[in-house]
Amino acid sequence: MTALWLHLRASRLLWALPPLTALILAVLLLRPDYWVGVWPETGAAAQIPAIFLSTVAAGAAAWISTSRTRHRLAELTAASAIRAAAAEAYRLGAVVIVVVVPYLIGQAVAFVYTARTFPVGIHLWFGYAAMGIVVILFAAVWGWAFGRYLSAVYAPLVASLTWLVFQVFPADRAALSVISGPVWQQPNLSVLAVRLAAVAAFTAAVMWARPRRTQWSANRNAPLLPVAAGLVTVAATLSTSGVIDRAVPDRSLCVTGEIDVCLWPEHEKYVPMVRRVDARVASLPAGFQRPARLHEYGIERKQFSYRGQTVTQLEGIDISEGLQSNLGAGVANAVMTETLKPCDLDSIRQAKDITANAVGRWLELYLGQGSSAEYQAVGAPKEFAEAWSTALAAYTKLTPAQQREWAQQRLAQLATAYCE
Amino acid sequence: MALLLGGFTAWLGLRQAPVPTAAQDADAALPVWRLLTMGAGMLPALGLHSRLRDLEEMSTRPHRQAEQRYLIGLSVACAAAFLAFASMTLNPAQITVVARSLLGWLGLSLISGRLFGWQLAWALPLAVSGVLTYWGGGAGNGYTWWQFTARPHNDVPSLLLSACLLAAGALAYSASAWRRKSLRCYHTSPASQANVEQPGIAAGIASTPPQAS
Numbered sequence: 210m211t212a213l214w215l216h217l218r219a220s221r222l223l224w225a226l227p228p229l230t231a232l233i234l235a236v237l238l239l240r241p242d243y244w245v246g247v248w249p250e251t252g253a254a255a256q257i258p259a260i261f262l263s264t265v266a267a268g269a270a271a272w273i274s275t276s277r278t279r280h281r282l283a284e285l286t287a288a289s290a291i292r293a294a295a296a297e298a299y300r301l302g303a304v305v306i307v308v309v310v311p312y313l314i315g316q317a318v319a320f321v322y323t324a325r326t327f328p329v330g331i332h333l334w335f336g337y338a339a340m341g342i343v344v345i346l347f348a349a350v351w352g353w354a355f356g357r358y359l360s361a362v363y364a365p366l367v368a369s370l371t372w373l374v375f376q377v378f379p380a381d382r383a384a385l386s387v388i389s390g391p392v393w394q395q396p397n398l399s400v401l402a403v404r405l406a407a408v409a410a411f412t413a414a415v416m417w418a419r420p421r422r423t424q425w426s427a428n429r430n431a432p433l434l435p436v437a438a439g440l441v442t443v444a445a446t447l448s449t450s451g452v453i454d455r456a457v458p459d460r461s462l463c464v465t466g467e468i469d470v471c472l473w474p475e476h477e478k479y480v481p482m483v484r485r486v487d488a489r490v491a492s493l494p495a496g497f498q499r500p501a502r503l504h505e506y507g508i509e510r511k512q513f514s515y516r517g518q519t520v521t522q523l524e525g526i527d528i529s530e531g532l533q534s535n536l537g538a539g540v541a542n543a544v545m546t547e548t549l550k551p552c553d554l555d556s557i558r559q560a561k562d563i564t565a566n567a568v569g570r571w572l573e574l575y576l577g578q579g580s581s582a583e584y585q586a587v588g589a590p591k592e593f594a595e596a597w598s599t600a601l602a603a604y605t606k607l608t609p610a611q612q613r614e615w616a617q618q619r620l621a622q623l624a625t626a627y628c629e
Numbered sequence: 630m631a632l633l634l635g636g637f638t639a640w641l642g643l644r645q646a647p648v649p650t651a652a653q654d655a656d657a658a659l660p661v662w663r664l665l666t667m668g669a670g671m672l673p674a675l676g677l678h679s680r681l682r683d684l685e686e687m688s689t690r691p692h693r694q695a696e697q698r699y700l701i702g703l704s705v706a707c708a709a710a711f712l713a714f715a716s717m718t719l720n721p722a723q724i725t726v727v728a729r730s731l732l733g734w735l736g737l738s739l740i741s742g743r744l745f746g747w748q749l750a751w752a753l754p755l756a757v758s759g760v761l762t763y764w765g766g767g768a769g770n771g772y773t774w775w776q777f778t779a780r781p782h783n784d785v786p787s788l789l790l791s792a793c794l795l796a797a798g799a800l801a802y803s804a805s806a807w808r809r810k811s812l813r814c815y816h817t818s819p820a821s822q823a824n825v826e827q828p829g830i831a832a833g834i835a836s837t838p839p840q841a842s
Contacts (some may be wrong), residue, residue: 232756236763261759268755272748279748362678366751370668374661 216303222269226307229265233258233315243531244390245322246478248330250529252337253390255319259312259341260376260386263348266308268369270349273304274356275364294416297353301412305349312341330475336396337387340451343404344386347442348372350412354435357415375443384451391529392473393455393507400449407445414438454507454523461508467491468540469502470526476505479528479536486536489576490544494613496620497572498547503540537577545569548620552628562626566596567603568619574604575612659762662719663778666727667758669711670734673704674742674750674798682747686806693805700802704735725782733777733791736798743801 217223236258244250277283286296316338323334355368376385385404415435463471464480466487472479490499506525513520526539549557549565557565603615677700679685685692708731716724734754741753758778765776772779777787777794 232759239764261763264755264759268751362675362748365749366668366671366675369751369755370664373664377659377664378661 212299213302213306216299217306220273220303220307222273222304222307225265225269226310229262229308229311230314233262233311234318236261237315237319241530243529244319246326246328247392247475248323248328249333249337249390249392249395249475251319251323251390252316252334252340252396253387255316256337256341256344256386256390257388258315259344260388262308262312263344263376263386264369264373266304266345267348267352267355267372268365269308270301270304270352271356271359271364271368272352272361273300274353275359275361276300279361297416298412301349301353301416304353305346308345308349309342312345316341326478328475328477330392333390333395333475336398336401337390339398339401340386340396343401343408344376346412347385347404347408347446348376350408350415351375351439354411354415354432354439357418357435358432379447383447383449385446387452389529391506391527392475393523394452395455397449397451397453400451403449404442404446404451407442411435411438411442454521457508457510461504463502468499468543470505470540471502471508472505472528473508476528479531482528482531482533482536485578486533486540486576489537489578490540492609492613493544493572494617494620496548496617496624497544498550500543500547503543532577534573534577534579537575538573541569541572541576544572549623549628552623554627557623557627561592562623563592563596563599564619564623566593567599568616568623570597570600571603571612571616574600575616579604662715662723662727663730664758666711666715666730666778667734667754669707670731671738671751671754672707673700673735674738674747676700676703677742677750678747722782726778726780729782729788729791730778733794736791736794736796739798740794740801743804 237255240254244254277286286293289296320334351372352365352368355371356364359367380386415438418432418435458474460474461471462474462477462480463469464483464487466484467490468487470483470487472483504525506527506529507523509524511522511524513522526536528536528539545565545568603612607615677696685696708728711731712724712728715727719727737754737757738750742750745752761776761778764773765779766772774780774786775790777790780787
């Protein structure tokens with residue numbers, strides 16, 4: 210412990226602690242704050258800095274790893290009484306601590322933000338926090354291995370660049386790290402444990418392998434063991450997935466109203482938003498039909514068979530980014546489907562009648578209260594663009610009462626033309 | 630090295646990967662060629678590292694000139710090799726963006742090298758790339774004006790920014806130990822200047838002589 214502390218105190222990397230911590234907090238706080246109040250999103254949001262930190266860890270580990278040859282101490286350390294592997298481990302440990310401490314500070318700050326309301330599902334936060342640590346440890350050993358066998362000039366560059374490419378490209382599919390933690394997914398703890406074990410084995414292999422040969426030793430072995438361990442770790446990472454779909458919750462959080470909306474229990478903070486939209490639904494004019502109950506994405510599942518396999522598809526309204534417009538669009542979609550049930554949709558399509566689309570789009574805006582960046586009909590057929598601009602004009606230029614009258618008239622037109 | 634990076638760019642450069650950004654609703658994707666361009670842009674500054682750096686700080690004009698020629702030659706060679714390989718798969722607009730960001734990365738790595746030592750020339754570009762990726766905007770709302778590695782090929786602010794970074798890098802490169810020392814001497818009080826020999830002449834630098842008080 211004393212040796213580790215000495216290494217840490219002597220490390221120039223300590224100077225990187227304050228800027229790294231500042232960077233982590235900036236990454237966490239200078240972004241949309243929909244993660245506050247939802248544990249899985251909190252863990253994932255504070256895990257994002259690990260993506261950047263791990264790149265720093267790879268470069269810094271490669272840099273520190275080469276310090277022995279840079280300062281021409283290879284001969285001296287090779288002849289020292291202390292075991293070479295232990296000496297290496299202390300140095301690597303110091304690097305890891307310097308990188309992990311800012312990460313943990315970030316996670317702690319995120320924890321405090323969400324702990325103020327303390328919703329259910331804290332185990333999901335823990336899983337994402339652990340995921341970030343695995344990423345950082347893997348990157349540090351990755352960089353250390355490069356520093357061991359490449360020259361000091363190129364090792365950090367190669368280590369950080371290869372790590373960055375590995376991380377954002379192949380490892381992304383395996384969810385080595387995530388960029389959001391939607392509530393219908395959870396970190397796969399057993400996979401994380403396997404990865405951690407693989408990284409530990411990789412670390413041991415790199416530590417125990419003889420350092421690059423010194424002038425006097427006859428060790429000309431190729432770094433077979435570290436390379437093999439590294440490849441095994443990469444394979445263990447790429448062949449597994451860090452996140453899995455969660456099981457349907459035993460009791461979902463159902464908000465009763467004009468339309469009952471059932472949420473994930475972790476999404477307690479969205480209840481006021483659901484009530485707001487429900488109040489808008491209640492104010493809709495006659496003619497709109499309401500479904501009895503809607504579900505949030507992932508609570509409803511549909512199973513069908515595709516090429517002989519049973520596929521489970523998640524369904525429902527996705528409000529994971531906390532936008533009322535997303536909820537509004539989902540509810541509007543369900544209301545329009547219900548309303549147009551008795552109508553002949555094919556003849557509406559053939560007549561290229563934009564009325565139904567215009568009313569649907571207006572309903573999205575009306576229920577979502579236009580609360581976010583509007584998505585646009587890019588690349589959509591001309592009828593869509595026309596319907597959407599009609600709806601937007603109605604929504605922005607008329608008073609709410611006039612809008613409801615406008616919608617009611619359009620619905621009446623549709624009913625007489627296409628519906629039974 | 631540049632050939633290797635260029636080769637990788639030709640091979641994998643067009644793949645895209647989702648990256649975290651601060652923007653909401655943005656399906657931000659980072660093509661691999663942007664990352665590899667950063668690597669290629671840092672190489673010349675890394676090449677300035679020398680085991681005899683203490684000795685070289687004492688050097689005079691011929692060595693400095695040789696080093697400058699080496700830096701320029703290396704930059705041109707790296708850029709040419711990288712672009713040649715990259716152009717096998719990237720389209721002309723993307724190649725223009727690559728060439729533009731090479732200027733910026735070179736400038737940044739020169740600044741970083743001057744600040745932390747040439748072996749650490751990769752540190753500042755890496756940090757900047759994180760900032761650019763995270764806060765530089767994404768697919769939905771376009772990129773911010775300072776995201777010089779991703780804006781369209783005919784974007785004037787990005788070109789200016791890259792050129793400024795390169796100029797700043799050149800300035801940092803020219804701020805050798807001798808020059809910094811001589812500047813510091815001119816800034817001391819007139820009374821102490823009497824004892825100072827003219828270091829500018831010794832270093833072979835054309836700079837304005839101290840003002841007679």
